[in-house]
Amino acid sequence: MINWGILGAGKIALRFAKSLESEPNSRLTAVSCRTQAKADAFAAEHGNCKAYAGHEKLLADPSIDAIYLALPHGLHHEWAIKALTSGKAVLCEKPAALSADQVKEMIHTASHSHRLFMEAMKPRFVPLYGHLKKLLSEGCIGELRSVEASLCNQVPPQYIAHSYHTQPIQGGCLLDCGIYCASWLEDLMDGEVAVRQVSSSITSDIDYYVHADLTIGGRPALLECAFDRLKPRQAILRGTEGHIVVDDLHRPQSMTICPDGRESQTIRMPYVVDDFYGEICHFVRCLQEGIPESPIMSFGASIRCAHILDCIRENIPG
Numbered sequence: 001m002i003n004w005g006i007l008g009a010g011k012i013a014l015r016f017a018k019s020l021e022s023e024p025n026s027r028l029t030a031v032s033c034r035t036q037a038k039a040d041a042f043a044a045e046h047g048n049c050k051a052y053a054g055h056e057k058l059l060a061d062p063s064i065d066a067i068y069l070a071l072p073h074g075l076h077h078e079w080a081i082k083a084l085t086s087g088k089a090v091l092c093e094k095p096a097a098l099s100a101d102q103v104k105e106m107i108h109t110a111s112h113s114h115r116l117f118m119e120a121m122k123p124r125f126v127p128l129y130g131h132l133k134k135l136l137s138e139g140c141i142g143e144l145r146s147v148e149a150s151l152c153n154q155v156p157p158q159y160i161a162h163s164y165h166t167q168p169i170q171g172g173c174l175l176d177c178g179i180y181c182a183s184w185l186e187d188l189m190d191g192e193v194a195v196r197q198v199s200s201s202i203t204s205d206i207d208y209y210v211h212a213d214l215t216i217g218g219r220p221a222l223l224e225c226a227f228d229r230l231k232p233r234q235a236i237l238r239g240t241e242g243h244i245v246v247d248d249l250h251r252p253q254s255m256t257i258c259p260d261g262r263e264s265q266t267i268r269m270p271y272v273v274d275d276f277y278g279e280i281c282h283f284v285r286c287l288q289e290g291i292p293e294s295p296i297m298s299f300g301a302s303i304r305c306a307h308i309l310d311c312i313r314e315n316i317p318g
Contacts, residue, residue: 002026002284005058005088007079008070009033009042012093016068017046019276025284032058055079059086066287068120069093074170077102080117084109089116091283095179098170100306107299116287118279118294119302121183125278128252128269132244136188140257142241146219147188149181149235151250152209152226160227165206172207174309177225180250182308184235186301191217193308198315201228212312223312251275 002025006013009031020026030050031042039051052058059067059082066089069080077097083090090110096119097103110117123129136144153173155165165171194215201209208228214221224231235249242259246252253271258264272278279297286294293299 002287003029003063003065004068005030005032005061005064005066006042006068006070007032007055007058007083008072009038010070013042013068013070014045015274016070016276016280017042019274019280020068021046022273022277023280023284025288026280029064030058030061055082059083059088064088066091066116066283072164072167072170073175074098074164074167077106080106081109084113084115084117087113087115089283089287091118091120091279093120094122094183095119095175095309096302096306098175100303100310103303103306107303110299111292114292116283116292116294117299118283118286118297119305120279121180121297121301121305122275122279123180123183123250123252124187124296125282126252126269126271126275127278128246128255128267131267131269132246132252132255135244135257136237140242141237141239141244141259144188144219144237144239146221146238147185147216147235148222148224148238149184149249150222150224150231151177151180151233152224152229152231153177153233154230155227165227166204168205173225173227174207174210174312177227177250178210178223178309178312179305181223181225181235182305183301184249185214185216185221185223185308186304188237189216189219189221191219193311195311195315198312198317200316201226202316202318207316210312210316212315214308214312223308 032052032055036053043051067083069092196213209226212223235246237244246255254268
């Protein structure tokens with residue numbers, strides 16, 4: 001049985017804890033946040049697990065095997081390293097960190113401490129994603145030529161104004177939404193990343209919209225993300241013999257395969273439990289079997305995802 005601790009008690013931590021209830025080899029043992037009252041409220045909602053005011057106290061608990069790191073983006077680097085050095089395995093919410101250099105430091109710590117670390121990139125662990133990869137390997141649209149990944153949301157101003165998403169350094173749509181898009185590009189396209197053009201909408205140093213025209217391994221790639229506009233949230237994969245449109249790329253359950261000269265086909269594959277469950281089960285299996293690095297969301301994948309965002313950020317006008 002894996003005893004879990006959760007750092008942070010926000011909305012995503014609540015969703016994770018609910019999903020964890022369905023994983024047969026896991027138990028939520030403790031939660032930590034800044035105030036005792038908030039920790040107590042979270043614990044009461046999830047089986048009266050231990051509640052700590054302060055993340056150091058949770059990391060000092062010898063009964064905890066694994067950490068789900070659900071803190072704001074800017075805290076991932078610090079607390080992942082602290083958790084790993086305290087002997088805990090770490091499942092870190094995306095983005096793993098603010099830059100590729102930070103991710104490299106986290107992975108170095110994981111390797112040095114012989115502890116499992118994985119970025120929680122949910123889309124890679126849902127049933128549809130694995131089926132898509134299989135179809136691509138079978139040549140369902142021929143040779144892959146380009147990938148377009150767009151995740152644009154119209155976030156209510158009253159929500160985002162009080163969120164860390166509008167705070168300097170750790171805020172912006174590129175880190176929050178763009179990392180999902182980067183994951184698609186990273187996994188499907190090998191080779192060097194080059195930036196052709198970036199356009200954006202910036203307010204008070206926070207990116208509310210980013211449109212990045214890239215090449216990866218010499219093939220065209222598009223990354224688009226937003227807090228200020230709603231567009232179809234899709235990944236479009238174009239090949240020599242057709243294309244595929246994946247809906248809701250951050251939580252995919254359906255895709256339409258459009259082979260050239262033949263009738264299109266829509267495939268729907270629902271989650272097992274929910275969109276968190278697949279990554280939880282995979283992480284638990286790796287931990288129990290002593291697998292030091294996820295073969296699905298590898299160290300290299302996390303570094304390269306962060307590198308894609310670094311390249312785009314360096315080319316945002318102004």
